[in-house]
Amino acid sequence: MTTWVFCEEVDGAPSSSSLELLSKARGWGDTAVLYVGVGNDAAFAALGAHGASTVHHLDTGDALPAPLAAAALANLVEGASSDLLLFGMGSTERDVAGRLSARTGSPVLSNATDIDPTGDQVIVTNEILGGTTKVMTAATTGRVIVVARPKAFSAERGDGGSPEVVAVEVPDVGHAGSAVVLERHVEESDGPDLEAASIVIGGGRGMGGADDKWESVTKLAGLLGGAVGATRAVVDAGWVPYSLQIGQTGKTVKPDVYIACGISGAMQHLVGMKDSSTIIAINKDAEAPIFSVADLGIVGDVHKVMPALISALEAR
């Protein structure tokens, strides 16, 4: 069995999900990567260090990559009787996983928090009903596609050397492959990387608005050297970019301290932050579900508690 890991290039480097998945999979035997992007030696070396034996490199230029990458992967695994194909939860990753499943008739097990290929079966664990219930599912076919949650596994370098790099020709899939990327925009945010930060200040709709209403979130993050995160309600309202969204459809964070400010604690938000070591919540509603996971809950107005906290920290 070969374990395939899908890797999308992000800022010239392998996606964090691909390094996490390779770290998990390298103990199982042969590992191969389909790398989609411009490509460079440092990126391939990083994949090798995390356990990739072979990197198949596909550069789709300005075409939207998913249909092309799915066709390329289907060609690469054709003929093999069993394969495990691993993906992260990002948009392109999910697009390729879905298309590959339809192309090869293989099932997709999504939202995986653990993957266990034992014997001739692959058992995938996921959490449903807002992370309250654990389900283990076995795939009954030889070729299985798994989409794993971010940070389900930690990325750790192994003792692998540089991988063999093989160029993959861009397949022709006709009209299905005809979507093109016209512009690329990066929405920068200041401060440390949200997923790596040891302190995260999460802001919710209770902050009341963008700009000056939101300012104490940014200020508090600045003072503590932390990163700013947000709920989907806030992202949808356009107060902050999607790259700050934490939760089921956003990023997963596990900082030392998470401070939830004006966040109700919907289950879709909780799945993205409930594994933080210490959770502090400020909410004016004593019944807010966020308090059920908080180590310290302050029932109060964010516009009173946060400025007081900021002054106290500034005075230190």
Added chain:
Amino acid sequence: MKIAVCVKQIPDPATPYELDPGTNFVARPDDQVLDDTDRYGVEVGLQLVEEIGEDATLTLVSMSPSGTLQGIRQALAMGADRAIIIDDGSLRGADALTTAKVLAAALKEDGFDLVIAGTESTDGYAGVMPQQLAELLDVPSLSFARKVERDGDKIRVERQTQAGYNVVEASLPALLTVTSGVVEPRYPNFKGIMQAKKKPVETKTCADLGVEPVSQQIIQSVEPIPARQAGEIVEDEGEGYLKIVAKLEEAKVI
């Protein structure tokens, strides 16, 4: 232009979900509601129909037990013209690929120029079905759209990415998946609710569509995850911030 919106009926998220002890599938009551996520797709479809005018129609496509059709009526009341429901006992607990095969067969039979779906559903949130569908229909997919524009027979979207967004374009036929930030869905008005009762709803089975459900996965076990212990909850009387300072000191981050 023929627009189809894939909508899911789900048990009301406001009520606690129960698993059928025999199969471990989520129990599906007769009364199911429209997945809130799919109101965005319906709204995007309706706005396109209004922009194009008389030549455009909006059909809902849903694989679900038809039950009372409460969820489908909600979407019809928003303004969709008609609905196709695939209801077949053999589809209970169907996996995403089976769902995609069933919807693809119904869409091919009915015809479409644009298919719209949500990025992930509220109850299942596997988030891969629309891409399986796009592949089976052999069309490009403009996924994770947070803004949608039409330009003749081209659709252009702002596609959400990990780092920001890309502007992406494809010509029809195509599939679109929309995020919840894309538009503000309308609430049905009284007239819409009355009209919805008379709009055509066709029901089909797997045999009608020539699809045979296969399942390639088995649930092995289901167990509760121990809940995190709640800590100290205090009412702020002006001193709440001191508690936070103390907690930050305890966590050794200040």
